[in-house]
Amino acid sequence: xxxxxxxxxxxxxxxxxxxxxxxxxxxxxxxxxxxxxxxxxxxxxxxxxxxxxxxxxxxxxxxxxxxxxxxxxxxxxxxxxxxxxxxxxxxxxxxxxxxxxxxxxxxxxxxxxxxxxxxxxxxxxxxxxxxxxxxxxxxxxxxxxxxxxxxxxxxxxxxxxxxxxxxxxxxxxxxxxxxxxxxxxxxxxxxxxxxxxxxxxxxxxxxxxxxxxxxxxxxxxxxxxxxxxxxxxxxxxxxxxxxxxxxxxxxxxxxxxxxxxxxxxxxxxxxxxxxxxxxxxxxxxxxxxxxxxxxxxxxxxxxxxxx
Amino acid sequence: xxxxxxxxxxxxxxxxxxxxxxxxxxxxxxxxxxxxxxxxxxxxxxxxxxxxxxxxxxxxxxxxxxxxxxxxxxxxxxxxxxxxxxxxxxxxxxxxxxxxxxxxxxxxxxxxxxxxxxxxxxxxxxxxxxxxxxxxxxxxxxxxxxxxxxxxxxxxxxxxxxxxxxxxxxxxxxxxxxxxxxxxxxxxxxxxxxxxxxxxxxxxxxxxxxxxxxxxxxxxxxxxxxxxxxxxxxxxxxxxxxxxxxxxx
Numbered sequence: 001x002x003x004x005x006x007x008x009x010x011x012x013x014x015x016x017x018x019x020x021x022x023x024x025x026x027x028x029x030x031x032x033x034x035x036x037x038x039x040x041x042x043x044x045x046x047x048x049x050x051x052x053x054x055x056x057x058x059x060x061x062x063x064x065x066x067x068x069x070x071x072x073x074x075x076x077x078x079x080x081x082x083x084x085x086x087x088x089x090x091x092x093x094x095x096x097x098x099x100x101x102x103x104x105x106x107x108x109x110x111x112x113x114x115x116x117x118x119x120x121x122x123x124x125x126x127x128x129x130x131x132x133x134x135x136x137x138x139x140x141x142x143x144x145x146x147x148x149x150x151x152x153x154x155x156x157x158x159x160x161x162x163x164x165x166x167x168x169x170x171x172x173x174x175x176x177x178x179x180x181x182x183x184x185x186x187x188x189x190x191x192x193x194x195x196x197x198x199x200x201x202x203x204x205x206x207x208x209x210x211x212x213x214x215x216x217x218x219x220x221x222x223x224x225x226x227x228x229x230x231x232x233x234x235x236x237x238x239x240x241x242x243x244x245x246x247x248x249x250x251x252x253x254x255x256x257x258x259x260x261x262x263x264x265x266x267x268x269x270x271x272x273x274x275x276x277x278x279x280x281x282x283x284x285x286x287x288x289x290x291x292x293x294x295x296x297x298x299x300x301x302x303x304x305x306x307x
Numbered sequence: 308x309x310x311x312x313x314x315x316x317x318x319x320x321x322x323x324x325x326x327x328x329x330x331x332x333x334x335x336x337x338x339x340x341x342x343x344x345x346x347x348x349x350x351x352x353x354x355x356x357x358x359x360x361x362x363x364x365x366x367x368x369x370x371x372x373x374x375x376x377x378x379x380x381x382x383x384x385x386x387x388x389x390x391x392x393x394x395x396x397x398x399x400x401x402x403x404x405x406x407x408x409x410x411x412x413x414x415x416x417x418x419x420x421x422x423x424x425x426x427x428x429x430x431x432x433x434x435x436x437x438x439x440x441x442x443x444x445x446x447x448x449x450x451x452x453x454x455x456x457x458x459x460x461x462x463x464x465x466x467x468x469x470x471x472x473x474x475x476x477x478x479x480x481x482x483x484x485x486x487x488x489x490x491x492x493x494x495x496x497x498x499x500x501x502x503x504x505x506x507x508x509x510x511x512x513x514x515x516x517x518x519x520x521x522x523x524x525x526x527x528x529x530x531x532x533x534x535x536x537x538x539x540x541x542x543x544x545x546x547x548x549x550x551x552x553x554x555x556x
Contacts, residue, residue, distance in 0.1 A: 037477055037478030037481070038477065040478075134350065162472070162504065163504070164549065165542060165545050166546055190476045191505075205478070252483055254540055255530075300479075
């Protein structure tokens with residue numbers, strides 16, 4: 001069963017192609033992540049899927065309903081939290097929630113079970129104006145408003161952008177529990193570390209999907225071997241490694257460099273030896289499994305060179 | 308001009324109150340010349356308030372210190388002229404061309420016409436952007452925009468540059484290329500004061516501080532912080548330190 005099925009969706013603004021021929025299937029009850037940087041076309045795709053914008057071409061079904069013909073029915077079945085805070089700043093927490101409940105012909109009392117866990121965290125501030133809430137609380141209120149009509153599919157456009165690392169973890173825990181209640185979650189993020197928390201992913205760049213699958217299948221498909229390399233002088237080491245024969249790419253990842261190499265041309269020992277000879281006597285390397293961010297960078301380069 | 312010896316910034320007992328709310332609560336630290344200093348903290352910890360004081364945009368309620376050798380209480384205008392500033396949210400004017408952006412910021416920082424001309428040639432050459440000098444900044448690829456706005460923030464040759472979440476929402480490769488520019492600048496002796504929500508980037512700093520509820524709860528090299536908290540990476544350090552926050556904003 002698919003909650004979202006879109007086929008060959010394209011959308012341009014004037015000469016700029018925002019979304020290019022995208023097809024996706026999202027199964028009911030999964031967390032599906034759309035991962036990509038600013039300007040990749042994520043928000044345009046959200047607007048099309050939430051029936052707020054028509055694609056130039058392509059078709060799609062949301063909850064089994066036609067995206068164009070049945071747009072009105074779709075709107076009752078989905079919840080949408082846009083990237084930009086879009087609640088009424090001068091209404092209180094409670095008033096915002098009641099307003100959205102009324103729009104969908106329900107009441108906060110009727111939906112209380114659905115939103116209880118999240119709402120209980122902001123309930124002490126129910127009379128505060130939304131504009132006066134902290135970032136974390138605004139986010140929780142927006143999520144409550146998107147859930148108040150018990151939607152089957154929840155669309156979250158960059159819910160964690162600009163949010164600190166601690167609050168991001170909390171937010172993802174909430175998403176896990178929403179999924180457990182049977183709601184399908186379609187979420188976008190520019191943070192690659194959040195990708196591992198999704199059931200399935202689509203990686204998006206410049207309007208095109210450059211890779212899709214479960215986090216583990218994407219990692220499995222990574223075509224090169226990878227090393228984590230360290231030494232005392234990290235930045236000069238980066239430049240040295242990039243010039244080393246057999247090295248395909250080298251980028252910094254936290255406290256080490258990730259080196260993708262061609263195993264037919266070189267190996268871990270040769271790479272380290274070369275670095276030691278070049279003045280990095282403390283250079284060490286260990287073989288690692290790449291992460292989603294490595295995959296994104298590799299697919300992104302491949303896509304760019306093909307284009 | 309330079310009366311602080313080896314430090315680009317020295318801050319003692321800095322406090323900022325808004326009414327009864329203490330946004331920044333008695334923080335002290337220094338940043339060495341040429342250092343890459345990561346200024347971390349949860350949302351609402353007081354980072355923005357502190358940064359505004361360090362950039363000469365707001366006066367402390369209490370405390371003293373110098374930035375680029377100028378007094379944070381008395382020489383705010385001089386601080387503004389002698390620091391560079393860049394954020395992801397605001398950097399270039401999208402509807403001005405590359406050349407016009409350089410000219411505008413050069414003018415704002417008080418460079419003369421001849422100096423601006425020289426700088427324009429030098430920057431376009433260094434950035435390899437001669438062919439796009441008449442392109443609107445808004446039409447450039449993100450990576451180029453970043454390179455350009457970073458260089459523009461250095462157009463008046465400041466000793467210290469403030470980078471306020473310079474890489475938010477940027478793709479992984481561009482983000483890393485940006486940090487390579489930071490290293491290059493730091494190797495030339497420019498002091499870098501940077502905020503970020505990416506904890507892998509915290510590892511790239513010489514030292515980091517983590518603000519919690521208006522105070523500096525931890526400050527050291529990434530290596531020593533990981534050791535101290537028995538953490539595998541800075542993400543874990545951050546969660547341990549910032550996870551103790553009491554206030555919501």
